[in-house]
Amino acid sequence: MTPSKCKILIVDDEPLNVELLSVYLGDNYDIVTSYNGKDALVKVKEECPDLILLDVMMPEMDGYDVCRVIRNDFKMDFIPIIMVTALTDKADHQRGIEAGADEFLKKPVGRFELEKKIDSLLRIKKQHDTLLTEKNKAYYYLDYVGVLVAVLDLDFKVTTINRKGSDLLGYSPDKIVGKEWIESFISHDSVNDIRAHYDGLISGEVEPYEYSEVPIILSTGEERLLRCYDSPLMDNSGKNMGILISGEDITEMRKAEKQLKEYASQLERSNDLKDLFTDVMRHDLLNPAGLIQSFVDLLIETETDESKKHILNNINKATDKLISMIDGAAHLAKLESVDEISFVRVDLNSIISDIVKGFEYQTMEKDMEIIVKMDEGCFTLANPMIERVFVNLLSNSIKYSPNGSTITIDVMDIGNKWKLSFIDQGDGIPNESKASVFERFMRLHKENIRGTGIGLAIVKRIMDLHMEIIDVDDNPEGKGSIFWLTLKKAN
Known part of the structure; x- marks a missing residue:
């Protein structure tokens, strides 16, 4: 398939000038011609040219006026306009720039210079059109995503919202953009808490919530519950620009x-x-x-x-x-729903070594060290799902321990069983919470809504199926916790 040619509109009240430029360009471009300013504006709308060669001195409506209408009234900012003129005064060129011209060519026009300027401007236009297409595609997909996405400025006014968000709230986007988010769309009972949270995000005093549940008010007056992930937005220099909200009803x-x-x-x-x-x-x-x-x-x-x-x-x-x-x-x-499981001989050395390697990226990010204390030849009778127990316990230790701290995995011989301890240096667990920490959907640190309360429930269920013990104690060597469990030895 032959690629389509770029379209050039030639505007000049002198037919000979139009004919000359058409001869120069006719082999490489589709040519549209016009002989006065008013007709040129009609052709711009009808033909949508990729570039315009525009004479300055024309009767009734000169090139400056044509250029100004295209830029201001038609809102066509990215059609390259080359003014072709016999005028050489700097003031004339200044008028052209103010009207929106991109380039100037002096009459009589040389073919080489003409082709070079056209080629350069069309290349720039192609790059712009490509970027615009990609931008529109990105916004299309963002609108297709089934969650609310909104951006707030530093005054908590909405600067951007996707279609899902505007549909959920029940307003057109133009009725939302520019509104103060908290006062306009948050339930009155939650206004002070949300404002304090956003202020903390902007100042850096508050870490982004993994999730927060926010009551919002729709255009109908109905209250809905939105689960939000809030994050500060930074520019390339690290300066705070506002807040990103992504939320699901x-x-x-x-x-x-x-x-x-x-x-x-x-x-x-x-x-x-x-x-x-x-x-x-x-x-x-x-x-x-x-x-x-x-x-x-x-x-x-x-x-x-x-x-x-x-x-x-x-x-x-x-x-x-x-x-x-x-x-x-x-x-x-x-x-x-499982009542019984099968058991196989499991190499604890191998499985723990592989799990520690799998967390190298997370520990590197937090400048943490994992120490494994275990003799060679530690074998246990367990179901392969025991690996998930170790993964969850190590993941929790990393998640709730401070940067630069140490996590120890200690495997002790206690007769016919192994005792495995995961020792961290985090905030620890209050005594009143130790008994319930393995219950389903039980979350500690609720002020930051950290975690889902499912991971330790999974650990407890797997250990129950193994008919073994899982428990938690304080770290006797300072802050932190020791999650420990027992497993049968394998011969």
Whole structure:
């Protein structure tokens, strides 16, 4: 297929000038001609040329006026305009620049100079058109993503909101952009808490929440519950520009959870209910969450604007946490439907070594050290799912320990069993919370909504299936906790 030629509009009241320029350019471009300013404006609208060669001195409407209408009234900022003129005074050139001309050529026009200027301007226009296409594509995909995405400036006014967000709130985007987010859309009872949180994000005193649940008010006056991930936006120099909000309406989910709990209490953890819950988690929630992540990954690959890429990376992190939470809940539901497991001979040296290697990136990010104290030849009788216990315990130790601290994995011989301890230097766990830390959906540090309360419940269920002990103590050597468990030795 032959690529289409660029289209050039030649405007001059002298037919000979038009004919000469047409001869120069006719082999390489599609030529449209006009012999006065008013007709030229009609041709601009009808033909949408890629470039305009515009004479200055024309009767009734001169080139300056034509150029000014194209730029100001037609809002066509990126059609290159070359003014062709016999005028050489600097003031005339200044008038052309103010009217919106991109280049000037002196009559009589030389063919070589003409072709070079046209080639240069069309190359720039092509780059602009490509960027504009990619930008529009990015906004299209962002609108397609099924979560609210909004950007607030430092005064918490909305500067950008996607289609999902405006549809959820019940306003057109122009009725949202420019509004103060907290006063306009947050439930009155939560205004002070949300404002304090945003102030902390801007000042750096508050770490970004993994998730926060925010009641919002729709155009109808209805209150809905939004699960938000809030993140400060930085420019290339590290200066704070505002706040990114990505949120999902979980009102119906919360209602469903309440109904589910009531139903579960009546059926006393029926196996049928567990199967239904697992199916809902895996299919009705995990699939759309994976779709969101796929679209965001595509946007990150194609986005060239660093500030927008930063926004997309934050959305990607939030989606990744959502997928992890859904997968964990589904896995827990599946485990609770299991009554018996098989056992095989497991090499603790090998499995712990592989797990520690898998966390090298996280420990490097936090400047942490993992020390493993274990003799050679440590074998246990366990189900392969025991690996998830070690992964969850080490992940928690890294997550809740400060930068620069040390985590110790200690494997002790206590007769016919091994005692495995994961020792961290974090904030520790209050005595009143130790008994409930392994319960489902139990979260500590609720002021920062850290974690989902599922990981340790999975650990406890796996250890129950092994008929072994899992518990937590204070670290006697200072701050922190010791999560420890027992496993049978293998001959």
